[in-house]
Amino acid sequence: MASELSALLPDGLPPGRLIGATADAPLYWLSDDPVDAELYRRLVADHPRTGLWPVLAEFLEYDAKRPWDDPSELTPGPVTAIDAQSPAEVLQSFWSELLPDDEDLEEYTESLEPFGLTSPGLAGPGASAGSPDEFACWLAADEPPARLLLAKANRSADLPAVVGWNGPLNHSNDIAPLLTTLRSWEDRFGVRVVKLGFDTLDLSVAAPPTSEEHALHVAAEHWAFCPDTIELSPGALREYAADIQNANSWSFWWD
Structure with a gap:
């Protein structure tokens, strides 16, 4: 019996395979080889019809199979868990939890100027410079060729939960609060995964x-959302803010 995901796959895909714990319940489709930007663009344009969102799959340098060729490291979660979160409350909670309660507190407050110990809450929305999907295609075309992952997700922010991504594990054991923030960024800043x-x-x-x-x-x-992005480099909010002003891409890495 064909799985729901395999039935949704469009014609003309390059060689690839379904990845999941069982053959009849795959998490996603993964191409065997890097794909071109034109295929990515076609799949993004097709998302309203298929419900499949494409992402470029990045692998570890020292292990070309991790994490996407082997689902044993992945823990898919229900998208409904994202619904139960409030982005403002999530960011306030992370802010409070990240602050140390020892002699390092002064150093932290200096790097977080002008906000210090208190989270400023949610920023206002940005002014759109164009279609979010078009910017996604632009960034994909600007990246080195990569293998492609396709998963059923109503919006790009939900895809990490669907595929069981555990990237921020050292920051949060629960990915749902972070994806709530990601959804909010989709709405306020037109982001796409x-x-x-x-x-x-x-x-x-x-x-x-x-x-x-x-x-x-x-x-x-x-x-x-991702303290390592600021703490490891450049080290302070003001310097980091200069990097993201007018920038049409954001990158995060959890140590």
Whole structure:
């Protein structure tokens, strides 16, 4: 019996295979080889019809099979768990949990200026510079050729839960709060999930912050979402905010 996912796969796909715990309940389709940008564009345009969202699959440098060729490392979760979260409450909770309660607190508050100990809450939306899907296609075309992963997801922010991605495990054991934030970024900044790796996430951004103040507010959200992105380099919110101002892509890495 064909699985629901295999029945949705469009014609003209390159060689690939279904990946999942069982043959009749695969998590996603994965191409055998890197694909061209034109295929990615076609699949994005086809998403409203198929319900399948494409992402570029990134693998570990030292193990070309991890994580996407072997589902044993993946823990798919229900998309409904994302619905139960509030992005404002999620970011406030992460902000509070990340602050140390020892002699390092002063150093943290300096790197988080001008916000310090208090989360500034959600930043206002950006002004769209174009279609979010078009920006996703632009970023995919700008990336090195990669294998393609296709999964059934109503929106790109839900795909990491569907495929069982565990990238932020060192930051949060529960991925649902982070994907709630990702959904909110889709709505406020026109982001799309373009590339997903073992512990990396690359987003296209159709409506980035364009002012210094707005970028600083968005940078605060990024710190709560993925502190390693700021702490490992450049080290402070102000410097990081300058990097994302007017930027049409955001990249995250969890150490």
